[in-house]
Amino acid sequence: MYFLRRFLFLIPLTWVIVTLSFFLVRVAPGGPFDRERRPASPAVERALATKYHLDESLGSQYLRFLGLRWERQPDGSWQRAPGGLIAGDLGLSLKYRNHSVTDIIRQGLPVSLALGGAAFLFALGFGIPLGVYTAVRRGHTGDWLGSLVALLFICIPGFVIGPLLILVFALQTGWFPVGLWGTPRHVVLPMIALGLYFGGRVARLTREGMSQALLSEFVRTARAKGVSELGVLLRHAFPIAVMPVVSYSGPMLADLLTGSFVVENIFQIPGIGVFLVNSSLGRDYTMVVGLVLLYAVLLLVLNLLVDFTYSLLDPRVRHE
Amino acid sequence: MNEVDKAPAPVRPLSPGGKAWRRLWRHRPAVISAGFLAVVVLLALFVPWLGPHVSAQGSDLQFSSPDSAHWFGTDVHGRDVFTRVFAGARISLLVGAVGAGVSLVIGVCWGMVAGYVGGRLDGVMMRLVDILYSLPSIVVVIVLITTLEGYVKTWMGTSFPRLVPLARLLLLFAGLGAVSWLTMARIVRGQVLSLRSRPFVLASLALGASHRRILFRHILPNVAGIIIVYLTLTLPAIILYESFLSYLGLGIQPPEASLGTLIAEGASQINPLRVFWWLILGPGGVLALTLLALNFLGDGLRDALDPRGN
Numbered sequence: 001m002y003f004l005r006r007f008l009f010l011i012p013l014t015w016v017i018v019t020l021s022f023f024l025v026r027v028a029p030g031g032p033f034d035r036e037r038r039p040a041s042p043a044v045e046r047a048l049a050t051k052y053h054l055d056e057s058l059g060s061q062y063l064r065f066l067g068l069r070w071e072r073q074p075d076g077s078w079q080r081a082p083g084g085l086i087a088g089d090l091g092l093s094l095k096y097r098n099h100s101v102t103d104i105i106r107q108g109l110p111v112s113l114a115l116g117g118a119a120f121l122f123a124l125g126f127g128i129p130l131g132v133y134t135a136v137r138r139g140h141t142g143d144w145l146g147s148l149v150a151l152l153f154i155c156i157p158g159f160v161i162g163p164l165l166i167l168v169f170a171l172q173t174g175w176f177p178v179g180l181w182g183t184p185r186h187v188v189l190p191m192i193a194l195g196l197y198f199g200g201r202v203a204r205l206t207r208e209g210m211s212q213a214l215l216s217e218f219v220r221t222a223r224a225k226g227v228s229e230l231g232v233l234l235r236h237a238f239p240i241a242v243m244p245v246v247s248y249s250g251p252m253l254a255d256l257l258t259g260s261f262v263v264e265n266i267f268q269i270p271g272i273g274v275f276l277v278n279s280s281l282g283r284d285y286t287m288v289v290g291l292v293l294l295y296a297v298l299l300l301v302l303n304l305l306v307d308f309t310y311s312l313l314d315p316r317v318r319h320e
Numbered sequence: 321m322n323e324v325d326k327a328p329a330p331v332r333p334l335s336p337g338g339k340a341w342r343r344l345w346r347h348r349p350a351v352i353s354a355g356f357l358a359v360v361v362l363l364a365l366f367v368p369w370l371g372p373h374v375s376a377q378g379s380d381l382q383f384s385s386p387d388s389a390h391w392f393g394t395d396v397h398g399r400d401v402f403t404r405v406f407a408g409a410r411i412s413l414l415v416g417a418v419g420a421g422v423s424l425v426i427g428v429c430w431g432m433v434a435g436y437v438g439g440r441l442d443g444v445m446m447r448l449v450d451i452l453y454s455l456p457s458i459v460v461v462i463v464l465i466t467t468l469e470g471y472v473k474t475w476m477g478t479s480f481p482r483l484v485p486l487a488r489l490l491l492l493f494a495g496l497g498a499v500s501w502l503t504m505a506r507i508v509r510g511q512v513l514s515l516r517s518r519p520f521v522l523a524s525l526a527l528g529a530s531h532r533r534i535l536f537r538h539i540l541p542n543v544a545g546i547i548i549v550y551l552t553l554t555l556p557a558i559i560l561y562e563s564f565l566s567y568l569g570l571g572i573q574p575p576e577a578s579l580g581t582l583i584a585e586g587a588s589q590i591n592p593l594r595v596f597w598w599l600i601l602g603p604g605g606v607l608a609l610t611l612l613a614l615n616f617l618g619d620g621l622r623d624a625l626d627p628r629g630n
Contacts, residue, residue: 028467151612155609155611156608157560157607159584163583164597167595167597258458277568280466281466288463296454298456
């Protein structure tokens with residue numbers, strides 16, 4: 001019930017976000033056709049404005065965008081204007097002519113999702129073991145070194161790591177391609193550049209959780225029962241210790257997707273990230289609104305999923 | 321001889337603040353970090369004037385690798401990278417400080433009001449924070465900066481024409497400040513909520529103290545510690561954000577540079593023929609070490625200001 005209510009709350013929230021971004025980008029000075037290669041003649045400009053319905057009032061543009069605008073047909077009947085948000089159509093891009101926003105997203109999103117997913121697994125795969133190790137060796141040199149490594153990864157941004165990785169592993173040694181996308185070998189360097197930061201965060205969270213779990217009474221009980229140290233770690237302490245990581249994984253996935261702009265830019269990956277910056281700078285209204293909608297929905301749904309997983313994993317969390 | 325006979329000096333019990341200082345002093349990484357940060361700030365303030373080659377001036381010495389004359393080498397225009405890096409660090413630190421300041425003012429006021437007044441106002445204020453929290457912050461900042469740019473530039477063009485090149489800086493302040501106060505508001509509100517019903521606050525209320533006095537004399541000092549700790553952790557986050565945006569071309573514009581734009585320049589010089597590693601390692605290293613030091617300092621402060629610590 002709780003989750004159903006939260007899920008239903010997403011709908012008005014998404015509507016508010018879309019509406020705000022729709023008006024924010026359109027009211028701002030500057031238009032999508034200001035930066036054409038040569039100044040367009042007034043006739044061309046008018047034709048463009050008509051094609052993309054920019055000559056209509058803001059209100060009717062908004063209704064058309066939502067898909068709630070009825071138009072008078074030549075035969076006098078009233079008909080809903082085709083497309084619109086309720087039909088899953090975000091309109092035509094104003095910069096990438098003849099491509100619809102939905103098409104562009106459909107082409108780029110799988111690439112970004114694959115990169116983000118790979119980086120997610122990478123971050124968990126090296127962050128959790130590092131965190132467990134530092135917690136177990138707490139107070140020893142191993143803890144000190146491991147924690148320093150984790151903090152270092154948090155502090156070196158992906159746009160520093162990325163070019164350095166290219167320099168060393170692509171240009172000097174030639175082990176991996178410099179950029180582009182396609183084969184699994186293309187994934188490795190961007191995955192590391194994107195995932196290291198989050199791996200560091202995961203390691204710190206795991207260390208914190210694990211240290212607390214190892215001090216708790218149920219671990220002492222398990223040890224008293226004669227469970228082996230490895231069994232204590234994996235069976236008893238670990239499930240509790242990863243809870244902070246679980247709750248962080250929602251925001252982490254969202255950050256991986258939105259944070260991939262830079263990595264996609266460095267490695268020339270044809271994902272969705274490049275579009276947000278370019279279209280906001282180029283006043284590509286439809287693209288901006290479409291992408292804001294996409295990222296907002298992704299983030300909202302991910303957070304909801306994480307909370308849901310959390311309540312499944314931890315029996316102490318109960319929602320009325 | 322005299323020294324030995326002397327009775328041991330009476331031990332004066334330390335105030336909580338004194339104890340916190342002592343704990344901080346014992347936290348070696350935090351002390352070293354504080355020293356390092358002081359050096360970076362001083363260099364950022366003075367190197368652009370004292371540098372061997374003035375930052376904006378080019379020379380014929382293109383892409384010279386680091387040596388004793390140019391510690392971080394030179395760039396495509398023969399400019400000294402060391403000088404440029406610390407000129408960039410100045411902008412990065414400035415943006416970080418102003419952004420953290422905005423988050424401090426808005427976040428603390430918002431959290432204190434919500435936590436102290438409570439009830440329906442608290443509900444409304446915190447739901448708003450929840451909603452803003454659920455937005456992808458980097459997307460919000462990018463859209464805010466790009467849409468507001470037109471406004472700010474026209475406004476500045478009419479009122480302060482000479483400041484137009486600084487429009488981006490103003491936008492960065494606004495955009496980063498707008499998204500960075502949310503966590504602060506949540507933390508402060510939680511603390512105030514629990515302090516509000518403590519006996520010393522109730523006693524003060526019963527004695528007829530005004531709300532203003534209670535907020536500023538009783539509640540603010542008690543949340544100050546956590547605010548300081550969180551501030552040292554917000555600062556690196558904002559610096560990172562700024563360099564991220566500058567890397568994407570949404571931040572400071574040439575010829576002004578921040579650490580992010582310098583790294584972007586270095587990355588754009590990557591080619592298979594010659595490797596100009598110092599163009600990335602110089603600014604990237606300073607950025608990473610600054611963030612590292614701020615994080616260590618934040619950790620040290622958190623341990624030191626925790627009243628349960630010994």
